[in-house]
Amino acid sequence: MTDGLDDTIEDRGLLSDRIRNALADEIATGRLEAGAALDEQQLADRFGASRTPVREALRQLAASGLVEVRARRGVVVARMTPERIMDMFETVAEIEAMCARLATYRMTPLERSHLIELHDASETLVKKGDFDAYDTFNRAFHEAIYHATHNSFLAEQAIAIRSRLTAFRRAQLQQEQRLDRSRAEHEAIMQAIAEGDGEMASRRMRAHMLNAATALRRFIEASKLA
Amino acid sequence: MTDGLDDTIEDRGLLSDRIRNALADEIATGRLEAGAALDEQQLADRFGASRTPVREALRQLAASGLVEVRARRGVVVARMTPERIMDMFETVAEIEAMCARLATYRMTPLERSHLIELHDASETLVKKGDFDAYDTFNRAFHEAIYHATHNSFLAEQAIAIRSRLTAFRRAQLQQEQRLDRSRAEHEAIMQAIAEGDGEMASRRMRAHMLNAATALRRFIEASKLA
DNA sequence: TTTGCCGATTTTGCATGCAAATCCGCCATC
DNA sequence: GATGGCGGATTTGCATGCAAAATCGGCAAA
Numbered sequence: 001m002t003d004g005l006d007d008t009i010e011d012r013g014l015l016s017d018r019i020r021n022a023l024a025d026e027i028a029t030g031r032l033e034a035g036a037a038l039d040e041q042q043l044a045d046r047f048g049a050s051r052t053p054v055r056e057a058l059r060q061l062a063a064s065g066l067v068e069v070r071a072r073r074g075v076v077v078a079r080m081t082p083e084r085i086m087d088m089f090e091t092v093a094e095i096e097a098m099c100a101r102l103a104t105y106r107m108t109p110l111e112r113s114h115l116i117e118l119h120d121a122s123e124t125l126v127k128k129g130d131f132d133a134y135d136t137f138n139r140a141f142h143e144a145i146y147h148a149t150h151n152s153f154l155a156e157q158a159i160a161i162r163s164r165l166t167a168f169r170r171a172q173l174q175q176e177q178r179l180d181r182s183r184a185e186h187e188a189i190m191q192a193i194a195e196g197d198g199e200m201a202s203r204r205m206r207a208h209m210l211n212a213a214t215a216l217r218r219f220i221e222a223s224k225l226a
Numbered sequence: 227m228t229d230g231l232d233d234t235i236e237d238r239g240l241l242s243d244r245i246r247n248a249l250a251d252e253i254a255t256g257r258l259e260a261g262a263a264l265d266e267q268q269l270a271d272r273f274g275a276s277r278t279p280v281r282e283a284l285r286q287l288a289a290s291g292l293v294e295v296r297a298r299r300g301v302v303v304a305r306m307t308p309e310r311i312m313d314m315f316e317t318v319a320e321i322e323a324m325c326a327r328l329a330t331y332r333m334t335p336l337e338r339s340h341l342i343e344l345h346d347a348s349e350t351l352v353k354k355g356d357f358d359a360y361d362t363f364n365r366a367f368h369e370a371i372y373h374a375t376h377n378s379f380l381a382e383q384a385i386a387i388r389s390r391l392t393a394f395r396r397a398q399l400q401q402e403q404r405l406d407r408s409r410a411e412h413e414a415i416m417q418a419i420a421e422g423d424g425e426m427a428s429r430r431m432r433a434h435m436l437n438a439a440t441a442l443r444r445f446i447e448a449s450k451l452a
Numbered sequence: 453t454t455t456g457c458c459g460a461t462t463t464t465g466c467a468t469g470c471a472a473a474t475c476c477g478c479c480a481t482c
Numbered sequence: 483g484a485t486g487g488c489g490g491a492t493t494t495g496c497a498t499g500c501a502a503a504a505t506c507g508g509c510a511a512a
Binding site for chain 3: 016
């Protein structure tokens with residue numbers, strides 16, 4: 001999202017960080033497909049850098065699970081089996097549900113009002129069918145809930161794990177009617193939060209995320225047929 | 227646990243990995259205290275290596291949150307405020323609770339039997355008051371539950387997050403009577419699992435972890451007075 | 453006495469060089 | 483024709499060198 005900037009204005013950050021972000025984005029968006037070999041020299045040439053910052057970037061990506069390093073045998077983009085993707089979705093679903101429950105009990109009136117405002121604004125995005133804008137809103141919505149748990153460590157973990165599903169989330173959103181349904185599910189979650197029923201908010205959030213996973217599964221199956 | 231080996235037999239792994247593991251262990255056990263500066267050259271000398279593998283190790287540690295890198299200003303061991311530690315404990319408690327619930331519904335009879343065996347064996351450790359042995363058992367017990375969720379991604383996340391609390395967990399265990407109580411809590415969890423009541427297993431696991439957090443808080447307060 | 457500036461020192465960040473391990477193709481052998 | 487071993491090419495892993503940035507000390511000015 002801030003990539004256009006990274007390449008132009010932000011020339012002052014650490015080179016290894018910029019390379020890491022660029023690669024992370026390419027993997028998340030699928031431009032670099034799973035199993036692809038990442039040659040150090042080749043990447044160094046591409047980014048106009050030496051192998052050192054590239055190596056550092058690759059190590060960091062390995063730590064976040066986006067790539068696999070096999071000692072002395074090079075680095076490849078992590079291969080995601082459908083089972084693993086589903087495992088990840090389930091994990092995110094459970095963590096989001098947990099956040100929704102905690103947030104319901106702990107959020108301040110100000111935070112609640114902010115969340116309502118966000119949710120209300122999303123209606124026009126659905127009507128316009130703007131996937132990109134809705135995806136951005138969606139992220140803000142969920143992150144607002146993370147922060148409303150008033151547990152910054154949990155919020156960080158949630159964001160980190162969620163970011164690893166970026167690519168799949170976006171794919172899933174483009175399923176037919178998914179935008180509409182997503183917002184309806186948000187609506188139900190908001191209602192539970194408004195009533196102060198954390199358990200219900202939790203269940204609804206879990207269902208919301210698992211619905212997204214199911215939509216993704218359908219999307220994958222459909223892709224296979226094509 | 228395999229550290230003694232790492233230093234002697236396992237000279238074939240990647241140097242940067244060995245350095246990373248060594249540093250991670252020293253941070254987790256508190257031998258390297260929070261806020262301590264990690265000078266690259268100094269560490270390189272200590273490990274008999276050059277700065278390159280040390281740098282890679284530090285970057286990886288940064289990715290897992292154990293150290294903080296401030297661009298061009300060096301690396302320091304991540305500073306943990308009491309609030310942050312409590313946030314981490316709460317997060318672990320919630321994740322463990324989640325794992326206990328899923329595991330209850332999904333574990334195979336073989337896994338259940340293995341867990342029972344583990345739990346039974348811990349009785350003698352409590353009687354002997356062997357903190358180290360109990361800590362090792364405790365880890366095995368909790369990891370058995372993670373794996374019984376049959377969600378390998380969730381298990382990995384749980385292990386990763388849990389590992390970041392190693393130091394504090396051990397400190398907490400040495401509180402008076404904590405060993406006894408810990409095992410009694412495990413007992414209650416086992417019972418809920420045996421009855422197939424995932425919700426109860428979840429609640430009891432959460433309580434178990436929060437009790438550990440409370441014990442730790444008392445430990446910290448006591449340390450402050452001294 | 454305090455504040456701000458300037459230079460020396462230290463440390464980081466990156467480039468490059470080199471040795472070891474792995475991969476790949478070829479040839480000999482079965 | 484298939485299999486196994488061998489040598490070159492490629493690639494990784496680590497060491498080292500160098501430039502830029504930050505830190506620290508002292509000194510001058512307010």
